[in-house]
Amino acid sequence: MSFVPLQGPATLHLADPPRDSEIEFTGPQRSLRMPMRGAIPVLTRAMRTADAHASVSLLGAGTLLAMKLVAAGRLHRDAGDTAWLVGPLGPEDEDRVRTLAEARAKPELDAGRAEEILRGLLDAVADTMTRQPAAASQRTWVGAAPQRTATERLADRAAEADATDLVTEVFVSLRIEAPEELLLGGQVSVVPQVHELDAATHVVDASELWLTASDQGHGHGFARTAKVSAGVALRRAAGAWPVLDRLLRRQVPDRLVLDSDELADLLEQGLGALAAIGVDVYWPRGLRQEFVPQARVEVSSTAPRDAGEEPLMTGLFGPDALFSFDWRLALGPDPLTDQEMAALAEATSPVIKLRDNWMVIDPATARRARTAIGRERRGSNRIKPVDALRAALTGTVEVDGAPVEVHAGATLERFRDRIVDASTVSPMPPPPGLAATLREYQLRGVTWLAELTGAGLGACLADDMGLGKTVTLIGLHLHRRDRALATGPTLVVCPASLLGNWEQEIRRFAPGVPVRRFHGARRDLAGVSDGFVLTTYQTMRADHASLGAVSWDLVVADEAQHIKNPNSSTARNLRLVDSRCRVALTGTPVENNLTELWAILDWATPGLLGSRNAFRKAWAAPIESGVDPALARRFAQLVEPFLLRRRKSDPGIAPELPAKTETDQVVGLTQEQVVLYESLVRTSMERIESADEDARRGLVLALLTGLKQICNHPAHYLRQENGRIKGRSAKIDLLDELLGTILAEGGTVLLFTQYVAMARLLERHLADAGIPTLFLHGGTPVPARERMVADFQDGGAPVFLLSLKAGGTGLNLTRADHVIHVDRWWNPAVEDQATDRAHRIGQTRAVQVHRFVTEGTIEQKIGDLLTRKRGLADAVLGAGETALTELSNAELRDLVTLRTPHG
C-alpha cells in the first residue's frame, strides 16, 4: 500500500454517505482507486512530496484542513442523521477553505470548482474519521422513552405549571446498547439512565435531563436539581469504574462508546465494582447469553479384561485405566461444537457472533475456552482414576480454580453407583472359614469392605468400639481368599497393646490361618506368603524397609488415628508399605476433624481428596467457616462412600447388640515386668517348696499378690508411689488407647482395680493426661461416696476409679457404658457384681466390659480356667485366692510360670 503514485492527477469520487467516497490516483503505468481509509495516510503526507501533482497537493492540503476541523470539533450530523459532516464553520474556517481553493486553482481548474472539491473532501474525511456511522447512534433502543412531539411537549409544559412534586432524589444505572454497526467493530455503547430514588421504573436517559433547558419545562418529571444529583451519582460510578470518567468530561453525559478493551474491562472489573456501589448495568436481551460449562468424565480406555471376570472394577481402577475429561461451554442445553469453542477461544474482543447471534462474553469465559482447547491439544485432558472418581462422586470438578458441574459417562456412572451403594447392597454370604456368626451389620461391613477393596480402593471402617471391627476385617481377609482376589498376606499395623488381642481373635475366628507377629528383637518375615502379619506402629516406623519388601494384599491400620498427622514419620513410613488395598480401622469419630479425616482417607485411597493443601483450600477451610452448605453436602457425597461408621445407638445396630459384651484384652509384659516376674517366681517357689504348712500358705498368697502387682505395673509391685508410669506396663498403654477412643465417643468408664495403690497410680497417670477422674476406695467416707456417685451420674467426670471391694455394693453408676477391669479378681461373682454397677435393669445403653489380661501370666491362666472350666473354677476359686494355697507345688509352679508368647 505504501507505493501510491503522487505525480499524476488524483480525482475525488464522492459518494453517499461521504465515508464511501474514493480517491483515484494516476501513475504513468496504472491508476489506483482507494477508499478514504486507504487514501488518508497517503494524502496527509502528500504535501511533503516536492513533485506531487497539483491535484494531489489540493487533496493533501484539504485532508490536513479537514483534520484540523475535526480536531477542533467542527462536526455535526447531517439532517437525515446518516452521516457526519464538517461544520458549522466559523468565518475563519470559511476563509481557510477559500484561500486554499484559490491557491490551488489551476488553468484547468477554477477556484469555484476547487472549492467544491475541497468541501466534498472535508465531509468525506470527517465522516471517515468518526468510526461509528451516524445512524447507529440514533435512539432506537428498546425501552427508551418515545420521542415526544412538540404538541405533547407543550401540553406537558402546561401540565407542569402546577406540578410541585418534581423528583429531586435519584440514582443512576447504565444501559448497554449494541447496534450491529458497533458490534462489528467489537464495540458497544453505554447510556447512563437516571431513576427516581423511590420509583425505579420512573427513568430517563441522563441526556434528557441535561438537554432539557430549565425554560422548556420538565416533561420527564424530574426537577432541575435532579441533574445535579445524577451528576454526583455518575461521578461515584466513575470512581468505581474509571472508564466512565470520559462520560463526565462530556458536556452532556449522553453516551459512551466502549472499545473492545474497555468492554473487556467492564466485564472483568467494571460490573463488579459498579454492582458494589449499587449501579446496575442493563444489557440488551440476548446479548449476554449465559454460557454454562459442561464437563464430562469417562473411561477412555481400560486394560483388557480377563474373560469371565466381573466386568466391574479391577480393570477400571487398574494402573492402565485412563479417564478423559471433556470440558466445553454450553449455550442453553446445547454444548458448543469444537468450531464454536475455537471461535470463542480465538476471539480478540468480548463481542462475538455465535449461531447467528451477537454475544458479549466474559473474558474469563474466553480464557477458559482457550485453556480447555489447550488442554485437549496437549493431551492433558486425561485425568487420573481417583480424580475421575472424585468428579463422579461430587458432580463437580475443579477447572482453573472454579468448580464446574461434571457428568460421569455411563461406565464411570455404573462404577460410581456401585461404590455409593456398597454399604447398602444386600449382604453377601458369610465368608467360608469364619468361625463366628457375624451379625447383620457386621456382614454388611464385610460386604462394603469387599466391594471397595475389590475396586482397588481403600476404606475407613469407623464403627464404635465394641461393634466388632476386628472380626469384620478377618471376614474380609477370608472373603478375598475365597474369591481368589488376594495375592499376598494381610498386614495389620496396630498399637503394641492390641497385638495380643488381634492374635487371639484371629486364632479364635479364623482357626488355621497363619498369624505371625513382626515385633521385638527377633522379628522376621521369612517365608511369609499368606495369612496375617501383625506389627506395631513403632516397629513399622523403624522397619518399613523390610515390610515394604513384602507384596501385601491388604494393609490394615488399626486405631488409624495414629496416622492422623500426615507429617509424622509413622504416617510417612506407612505410606511406603505398598499393597493392593488398604483399610483403616478407627473407633474415634474421625469425621469431626477434616484434616485428620484427610490424613486417614488419603492413606487408604491416595489422591482421592487431593493434596493436603488443595484439600485445605477446596474443602476444609470453606466448610469449617460454614459459609456454603452446598459445599458440605458435596463433601459428604465424596467422603461417605469411603467411610462406614455405625454407632452403638444406631437404630439398626442397637437391637443386635447384647446388653453386655465382655472382652479379654490381652497385653504382653514389658522387659522390666518379665525380669521381676521370673525372679519373684524363682525365689518364692524355692522358699515355698521348703516351707512348712503354715508358712507355705502365707508365702503362696504373697507370691500371688506380688505377681498380680507386677502384671499391673512395676511401680505398683515396687511401691514406687511417684515412680515413672509410662512405658513400663502394656496395661497403661492399652488403657490410654481405650480411653482415647471411649472419651472421643463421649463415653464414660468405670475403672476397677482391687488395689488402692494401683488406683492411685492410675489416678496420677490420668491426671497427667488431663483426664478428670473420680476416685472411690474403701477409705472414702459414706457422704463423700454419695457425692461422687451423684457427680458421676451428672457427668462430672468421664472416668470413675474404684477399688473393687468398695465398688461392690450400693452404688448405682448406670451412666457408665464401659467397664474396665485393670486386674482380675479371681472370683467371677465379685467381678460380675462390680460390672453390674454399670449394667443394671433399665439401662438402655449396652455396656462393654474390658478385662485386662497379661499374656502368659498367672492372670491369663486363671482367666482360661474361669472360661473353660467354669464349674471347676467355681469349685476351686469360690473361696477366692485362699483356695489356691491348697494347690500342690507342681500345680502351683505350673500356674505361676511365665509362658513366652508364641512368636
Added chain:
Amino acid sequence: MDRSGGDPLVYPRVGRVRGAARSTSWWGTAWVRSCEETVYEPSDLIPGRALARSGRLGPVMVLAGMASAVLDAGSPTALIVQVRVERMTDPAWAGFVTELGREAGHVAALESGDLPTALVEAADASGAELLPGPGDIETACECDAWAQPCIHALGLLYQLAWHLDGDPYALMLLRGRTRDALLEAVESDPSAAPGLDEEADDAARRAREILGLADEAPAGHGLADASVAAYDEAVSRLL
C-alpha cells in the same frame, strides 16, 4: 439580578488543634500561598498559624466577597476580624460558568467537595481567575496593629483554608457567587450548547494525533521506503 445574595455560610468554631493543621486540598494550599504573600512581616506567620489552632476564633461567617470571625468572643478584649476578597467581575463569572458547564463532571465534582484542576485551568484561560492572588485579599481587624494582615487576620485566613478544603463552594462565595446562583447560571448559560457526541470527541482526538504525525511525515514516494510504510501504518491505525 443580584447573584451574590443568599444566606451566609457559617462554619462552627474550631476547637484547639494539636500539631500542624495543614490544608489538605490543592486549592486550600493555593489560598494559603496567596495569603502568605500578603504578609508584611514573615515572622507573623507562625503566631498566625498558632492563633488559627488555638481555638480562640469563634465561628467563621462567609458572605459574598468577605468572611469574618470574632476573636476571644465574650471577653473584654474581643476583636472582630474581617477578610475581604476581590469579587470576580460579571464577565469573568460568565466565562467561569461556561467552563463549568462544559463538562458534566465539573458540577458533580463541586457537589462532591472537589474542585477539578481542569475547570480552574480552563477558567483561568478564559480570564476567570477563581483563585484570588495576593492582591485580591484584604483584611481588617479591630486590633491596633499598624500593618495588615495582623496575626488575628492571618489566623482567620488559615482557618478559612481548612473550610475551603471541604467546600469549594466557599471559595466561589468569597469570589462573589453562591452555589445556587452558579447552578442557576449554568442552567441558563446561553453559550452552553448541547455537547458533541462521543464519536465526535473521539474523532477529534484521533485527528489531533494524525496531525501530529503529519508534521513529521516522511517525504519519500513510498517505493520500498520503510519510513513511509511505517507512517501509513501509524495513520491507518488512527482511522
